[in-house]
Amino acid sequence: MTVRPASVDDLPAIADIYAHYVATSVATFELDVPDRDEWQRRHAAxxxxxxxFVVTERDGAVAGYAYCAPWKARPAYRATVEDSVYVAPSAVGTGCGAELLPALLDMSRAVGVRQVIAVIADSGDEASVRLHRRFGFRDAGRLERVGYKHDRWIDTVLMQWSA
Known part of the structure; x- marks a missing residue:
């Protein structure tokens, strides 16, 4: 088990993991699978x-990834970010999320992040909420029926972690 910074070489595996969630779930509200150029842009940004932006491996292959992105563009929000954590379908339940999230939080704190916001689709699967609570996130609210995907309206749960 290794958590390390994501490299450009990891982007195809990251893209494949994310494509699964775009196509099959409401874990992301993205409707179209981003192409490799878009992943390169996101990684660079x-x-x-x-x-x-980190990955974890199983048997030498990327099994999950996590990153933080700016919460809002306005400068007053510069110390607040939103996290994203995704695990390959074949690695669900193997502890990837529990490796990725604390590493992400430690690295965030080291670069001056004060608040991390998790925006979690309320799909009925509580795994992401449990993971975030395990590492100190607290409930911050709910946005009702804010996403529409796979022919249904979806709420989001907002959670917050403070450095």
Whole structure:
């Protein structure tokens, strides 16, 4: 088990993991699978913002990834970020999320992040909520029926972690 910074070489595996969730779930409200150029842009933007983007491996292959992105563009929000954590379908239940999230929080704190916001689709699967609570996130609210995907309206649960 290894958590390390994501590299450009990891982007195809990251893209594959994310494509699964775009196509089959409401874990993301994205409707179209981002192409490799878009993943390169996202990776570069996160690096330019000096925010963490990490992967974890199983048997030498990327099994999950996590990153922080700016919460809002306005400068007053510069110490607040939103996290994203995704695990390959084949690695669900193997502890990837529990490796990724604390590493992400430690790295975020090290670069001056004060608040991390989790926006979690309320799909009925509580795994992401449990993971975030396990590492100190607290409930911050609910937005009702804010996403429409797979022919249904979905709420989001907002959670917050403070450095």
């Amino acid at each position: 996160i690096a330019a913002a000096r925010l963490p």
